Amino acid sequence: MQNAQPLVQGLIGRVSNPQAVMAEILYWTGGQPFLTQKLCKVLPDGIDDTKVQDFVRALIIENWEAQDEPEHLRMHNSNPCSRQCKQDKNSKSCS
16 A cells, blocks of 8 residues: 555545545555556546445446557457467468
8 A cells, every 4th residue: 555655645635535445446456556547547536435346347347348548458359360360370461
């Protein structure tokens, strides 16, 4: 939690209990810096710590593709040549 104090400061004025909300954010991100920052950014103002779980499940876990910015994961998953190149590394059509 000590390393997240700058992010807690960013929650002041946005949520009623920044420390408790940050504790929930860290629980869901496992403390991974990029995910923690991303979740802090998309978290709606006024959310309390009891609603972070619902937010993460509904808008991130179940709807992650819509939240992916930039679209690199969606684009990669939808590219048939990318999948084919992984299957056949010697394919000349993928160069």
